[in-house]
Amino acid sequence: MRVTVKLFASFRTGRFEIETGDYPPGTTVADVADKLELPRNELGIMMINSRHVKLDRVLNEGDTLALFPLLGGG
Amino acid sequence: MVAVLDFIRESAVGDLVSWQHQLEAARRFSLSPALVEGIILDNGLLPARYQRNRQTISQSGQRRLFHSRVAVIGCGGLGGYIIEELARLGVGTIIAIDPDVFEEHNLNRQLLSTPDNLGEYKVEAAFRRVSAINPAVTLIARQCSFTADNAAELLTGTVVAVDALDSISVRMELADACSALEIPLVHGAIAGWFGHITTQFPGDETLQSIYGAEKSCKGVETSLGNPSFTPAVVASLEVAEVCKLLLGQGTPLRGRQLAIDLFSMEISVIEMNGGDLKRG
Numbered sequence: 001m002r003v004t005v006k007l008f009a010s011f012r013t014g015r016f017e018i019e020t021g022d023y024p025p026g027t028t029v030a031d032v033a034d035k036l037e038l039p040r041n042e043l044g045i046m047m048i049n050s051r052h053v054k055l056d057r058v059l060n061e062g063d064t065l066a067l068f069p070l071l072g073g074g
Numbered sequence: 075m076v077a078v079l080d081f082i083r084e085s086a087v088g089d090l091v092s093w094q095h096q097l098e099a100a101r102r103f104s105l106s107p108a109l110v111e112g113i114i115l116d117n118g119l120l121p122a123r124y125q126r127n128r129q130t131i132s133q134s135g136q137r138r139l140f141h142s143r144v145a146v147i148g149c150g151g152l153g154g155y156i157i158e159e160l161a162r163l164g165v166g167t168i169i170a171i172d173p174d175v176f177e178e179h180n181l182n183r184q185l186l187s188t189p190d191n192l193g194e195y196k197v198e199a200a201f202r203r204v205s206a207i208n209p210a211v212t213l214i215a216r217q218c219s220f221t222a223d224n225a226a227e228l229l230t231g232t233v234v235a236v237d238a239l240d241s242i243s244v245r246m247e248l249a250d251a252c253s254a255l256e257i258p259l260v261h262g263a264i265a266g267w268f269g270h271i272t273t274q275f276p277g278d279e280t281l282q283s284i285y286g287a288e289k290s291c292k293g294v295e296t297s298l299g300n301p302s303f304t305p306a307v308v309a310s311l312e313v314a315e316v317c318k319l320l321l322g323q324g325t326p327l328r329g330r331q332l333a334i335d336l337f338s339m340e341i342s343v344i345e346m347n348g349g350d351l352k353r354g
Contacts, residue, residue, distance in 0.1 A: 008342065009268040009335055010294050017338075042294050045284060045331075045344060052283055052346070068333060068344075070285070071265040073295030074152045074240040074305075 001025060001061040003032070008068045011038060023059060030055040032065060044070035075113070078103040082114055089133070090122040096210070108166070111210035115140050121210065124164055135321045136164055140210075142320045143167040143231050147220050147248055148238035149196035150174070151300055152262055154185030155309035156236055156316075161204045161211045163317060168211060170200040171228055173219040183302045220244055225251035234319045236312055237261040241291045249274055249281035258326075260315045262308040266298030267337035269308035272346070273315050273327045283346045284331065304336060 004020040015036060023032070029046055033055070045068040046053050059065065078099055085095035091114050099110045114121055115137040120128075124136050131139070144165050146153050149172035160168050175195050176187040186199040197215035204213040216228060220239070225247070229235060235257050239245050245261070252259040256276040261284075263270055274280035311332065318324035333342040 008333060009337075010266060010298055012338075044293065045333075047344070050345065054286070068270075069265070069268070070242070070293035071263040071268055071270055071295065072240065072242040072245070072291070072293030073264045073300050074148045074150055074238045074262070 001027075001059070003027070003059050003062075004064040005032060005036070006064060006066040007036075008066065009071075010069050011036075011042075011067055027059050028055065029053055029057050029059070029065060032059070033067065038067065042069050044068045078105065078110070079113060079117060082110070082117070082119065086119055087122075089119050090125055091119050092122045096121055107210045108212055111140060112166075121164075123208070127164070131163075131317075131321065135323075139164045139317075139320055140166040142233045143169065144316060144320070145169040145171065145229050145232040145235045146238055147171045147235060148240060149186065149200050150180065150238065150240060151183045151264065151305035152309045152312065153196070153236075153238035154187070154200070155306050156238055156313055157200050157204060157213070158185055158207070159310065159313040160316065161208045161213070163313065164208070164211070165316075165320070166211060167214065168204065169214045169216060169228065169232065170197045171216045171218065171220050172196045172200075173217060183300055183305050185306075220248060222247045222251060226255060229255055229257060232257055234316050235259045236316055237263075238309070238312075240295075242285055242293060243291050246281060246285060253277060253279075258319055260312045260319070262312045263293070264300055264304045264308050265293055265295035266300065267304060267335065268294075268298075269304050269334045269336075270331055271308055271311045271315070271327065271334070272331040273319070275328055278329070280329070280331075280346055307334065307336065 003023045006018045047066045048063050081099050096110050100107045120133050142165055146156050149170050176192050180187040191199050195217050197217045201213050201215045204211050235252050253276050259274045261272050329346045331344040
């Protein structure tokens, strides 16, 4: 299935801003993050089609997944 | 009180009262500059230092700011700029909360740090700075860590709380406390070229949406660090939010988060309850 992944802020470094790729059915947000080697403890806001989701959410054909890093500094 | 008001009225040019006359009134009638500022504003006049606030902030708005109490939790990168801007804006009472002293690695970005005050408590530096730039503003320095246990006492009488913390777990405690105490919370966080800001109203679980079940204390700032410009940008956006909340004007970031990317120069608006992801 085709899924579009949008990366934000530091997640773009060495990766991409937006990319559409093929993923097997049943792929979760966690699977995509792992494939992109995004450390779990750096994951902040995660959205599918502009809706907030959690790591275990299963992606569907045509979904757009947006991933933001966790920012905590002040 | 009548005599001091007469003195103030006689010294006013139009509706503006100069700092020199404000100080002279304080000296002659044994009042603090803050008390004199209150008298000026309560009687339809304006301290001359705020004349360029006009059109943006009305005389009655300036009076409202003066009678407001804002808590700034954290006096580091974000907090230093926030305190500076709130004091120049004319917010009457600022509670500055921070347990730490300045260290050398703060000098690249923390407005209140200088080579001469390394080792000094950040809240003491905040007190001196505010006394220097706007003596009519009362800064209450609280040299302690914010916790769930002291939250109610620290935030007593606060109209708006401003998040300038560097710990996610303490942020969550602050967010919970603000909801319980029914205080709006302006949130900001930074890392490297990036930052985000939103405003949580009591009852909203905005920070829960951002940080979820995350239990760690830090985000990617541990690897990215923080340069000089990111805290200045995010702090200024936070103060703009505070100003609107105090005045009851404009559109705050309720249910929306601005995600700021200074590397790509993009600002994304994230609808916290779903909706479109827009690029600003």
